[in-house]
Amino acid sequence: MPKKVWLLVIGTFINITGSSLLWPLNTIYMHDHLGQSLSVAGFVLMINAGATVIGNLIGGKLFDKIGGYKTIMLGIFITVFSLIGITLMHGWPHYVWFLTIMGFGSGIVIPVMFALVGTVWPEGGRKGFNAIYLAQNLGVAVGPAIGGPIAGKSFDYLFVSNLALYIIFLSIAAISYRNLNPKLANEKKSEQIGELQPSKRSFYSLIILCSGFLLAWIAYSQWPTTLSTYIQQMDISLNEYSLLWTINGLLIIMLQPIISPIVRKYEHKIKAQLVFGMIVMMCSFIVIIVAKDFKMFAVAMVILTIGEIFVWPAVPTIANMLAPKGKEGSYQGIVNSIGSIGRMIGPFIGGMIVDSFSITVLMLFLCVMFIIAIIPCLLYDRPMKGAWHANNSDNSIQ
Numbered sequence: 001m002p003k004k005v006w007l008l009v010i011g012t013f014i015n016i017t018g019s020s021l022l023w024p025l026n027t028i029y030m031h032d033h034l035g036q037s038l039s040v041a042g043f044v045l046m047i048n049a050g051a052t053v054i055g056n057l058i059g060g061k062l063f064d065k066i067g068g069y070k071t072i073m074l075g076i077f078i079t080v081f082s083l084i085g086i087t088l089m090h091g092w093p094h095y096v097w098f099l100t101i102m103g104f105g106s107g108i109v110i111p112v113m114f115a116l117v118g119t120v121w122p123e124g125g126r127k128g129f130n131a132i133y134l135a136q137n138l139g140v141a142v143g144p145a146i147g148g149p150i151a152g153k154s155f156d157y158l159f160v161s162n163l164a165l166y167i168i169f170l171s172i173a174a175i176s177y178r179n180l181n182p183k184l185a186n187e188k189k190s191e192q193i194g195e196l197q198p199s200k201r202s203f204y205s206l207i208i209l210c211s212g213f214l215l216a217w218i219a220y221s222q223w224p225t226t227l228s229t230y231i232q233q234m235d236i237s238l239n240e241y242s243l244l245w246t247i248n249g250l251l252i253i254m255l256q257p258i259i260s261p262i263v264r265k266y267e268h269k270i271k272a273q274l275v276f277g278m279i280v281m282m283c284s285f286i287v288i289i290v291a292k293d294f295k296m297f298a299v300a301m302v303i304l305t306i307g308e309i310f311v312w313p314a315v316p317t318i319a320n321m322l323a324p325k326g327k328e329g330s331y332q333g334i335v336n337s338i339g340s341i342g343r344m345i346g347p348f349i350g351g352m353i354v355d356s357f358s359i360t361v362l363m364l365f366l367c368v369m370f371i372i373a374i375i376p377c378l379l380y381d382r383p384m385k386g387a388w389h390a391n392n393s394d395n396s397i398q
Contacts, residue, residue: 004120005128007176011169012113012135013142018165019106020143020245021158025151026099027225027347028238033155034092038229042351044096045225048103049344053337055107060115060333062108064326068116069177071329075108076170083163090159107340111332118320119328120180126263126270126317133313134253141249148242202322204383206331210338212376213315216278217342218349219285219366220308223301225347227288230359236294244301251305259309270314274377277310282370285363322384 001009026048030041055075062071082101085094117128151158224245231241266272284304291297316335323331353362 001124001127001131002121004180005117005124005131007172007180008113008117008120009131009135011172011177012132013139014165014169014172015106015109015113016136016139017143018139018162018169020140021147021150021162021165023224025147025155025158025228025238025242027228028232029151029155030095031229034095036092037355038226038351039348039355042225042347042349044099045347046344047096048099049340049342049347051100051103052107052340053344055104055109056111056333056337056340058333059108060111060329060331060336063112063115063329063333068112068180068329069173071112072109072173072177073170075105075112076166076173078105078108080163080166080170081105083159083166087156087159087163090155103340107336111329111336114316114320114336115329115332116180118316118332126313129317129320130263130313134256137249137252139249141246141253144242144245144249148239152238199324199327201383202324205380206319206322206334208376208383209315209318209380210335212274212278212373212380213335214338214342215369215373216281216311217339218346219281219369220304221343221346222350222362222366223304226350226354226359226362230354231297234292234297236297240294244297247298247301248305251302252309255306255309263310270318271377271381273310273314275374277307277314278370278374278377280304280307281311282367283307285366285370289360289363318380 026045027038027041030036030044031038036044059071059075062074079102082098082105086098086102089095089098113132114129117124117132121128146161147158150161228241231244232238263273281304284300284307287296287300287303291300316332319331319335320328350362353365
């Protein structure tokens, strides 16, 4: 990969490591330390994700208007401000205020990272987005691995550690990202999509794709929220729960030698990758229904991880291919905002279902959602059919 991409990968790793120290433990902290119900905790995380949605959309727009460097610096400054506040005041309701600000700041940064990798290395195709995805998940592996033991001693130490990592990220971005200039001539995209691509058609395709992406994220968001509390009720320790996320991140890295050849072989069949990944992810929630110990939850996490490897990098890749020139940031902002909406309403929906019914009912509900999510994965390219046929390139994102 080019040096510019490596800089983005390193920044993403540090950024996600910092945020993943806290995000799997938010529900536990509010439930066990602040005395709030699962429904209230889910509602707070919904507010946090709502702020992230706004940040995603603003970050994508700002990328197109003022460039990646200024937008990233703005997002990091806002996040650091919120972390200073949460480190000093993390009682109720201060925790909610600063968590919301943190969601907005981090929401600005994330789509810019994806947009940058697509514009500074357009010839890389899915490889650039996969590199950012791997960096995110390596951060997810490292963050909970050290976050669980730190929280076991004191959540105060956790907040300080999170702040320290974001300050490191701020330093790297300030020094290294100033000269990350996008390539203006995106010939690769022209070959894939065609110059006759209408903006409305590409936008409609993106929205259809994002509807399935939304349902998948609603389901996935149960793991760090409602399932985190349920797993501890099964006499599984906080450290063991954090280990599940370490398994998730490490497995994504370890499976790359196996998955990468498959992805390359079916590079022009991203639709098939999406459908396969959705089915596999659904199977993980079936396993949870019968899970009674750590080993079974670990099996469920392994299955979930295999599925997400095929789904998560594919969506921003397709968004970049669909985006008209000059709209890369906006399209990545939409994709990331949809994921944030899933994380916003997912915990609230999950908490309400568990509080009113049971974890089994929730798992069955999520399986139905995955079945529904497969439909837009099969149909998202319908609005683009005319443009692709006109340019003899309709097999590019099948």
